[in-house]
């Protein structure tokens with residue numbers, strides 16, 4: 378089943394065309410890898426699909442419903458969750474309460490006392506149970522990214538956008554994160570992942586879409602997209618990593 382469909386998405390920032398007419402789909406159960414050099418429009422596309430930015434043109438359908446004009450918090454309630462490239466926790470709260478907010482205001486609409494119990498389960502899933510009652514200001518970048526995951530998962534999404542959750546992690550942490558992303562997929566959540574580490578995108582994605590300068594330049598099976606001459610050219614001189 379088509380979970381998400383987007384057609385002709387344009388986004389301009391002043392004179393810059395961040396997206397110049399991007400179309401695509403996400404099937405239920407897929408892990409779509411979204412790749413492209415810096416500034417190619419990946420985060421802008423995630424912002425638009427999750428409702429945090431408005432396209433200048435284009436249409437978005439989620440589970441058969443047109444959500445083009447639906448506000449971000451209503452998309453969140455409907456099952457569209459995302460993490461940020463730069464974590465955005467509620468920095469004066471504990472880790473547990475950050476997750477509880479998703480449970481109270483997201484799809485689950487839990488009572489606050491139930492939400493703080495359930496929050497611990499999601500922190501545990503993300504390996505952060507030991508930090509539940511610490512202020513998030515005490516967490517490092519790696520832990521903040523996992524906290525973002527716990528917050529997103531607590532909303533019981535149908536689709537989750539992961540924007541560079543592995544950036545800045547060491548090789549051991551990357552391996553742990555790959556296992557966690559697989560566990561998230563095993564929960565029945567469809568995923569769109571943005572990553573610069575080629576090995577990770579290849580290992581996880583069932584399909585890859587490559588962007589360059591706001592346009593789709595290749596799409597298909599990971600091994601085909603990675604060999605595509607235009608994709609290889611787009612990445613020369615970028616921070617694309619084969620590590």
Ligand SMILES: Nc1ncnc2c1ncn2[C@@H]1O[C@H](COP(=O)(O)OP(=O)(O)OP(=O)(O)O)[C@@H](O)[C@H]1O
Pocket residue numbers: 390393394395413414415416417418419420421422462
């Ligand atoms: N809020 C904004 N205001 C102005 N220009 C923006 C804004 N957000 C993005 N852009 C521009 O739009 C283009 C696409 O940016 P975007 O952040 O989507 O790229 P990206 O593929 O996520 O890059 P990266 O790999 O560095 O995260 C860039 O030229 C960027 O400078």
Ligand SMILES: [Mg+2]
Pocket residue numbers: 419420421462540
């Ligand atoms: Mg980005």
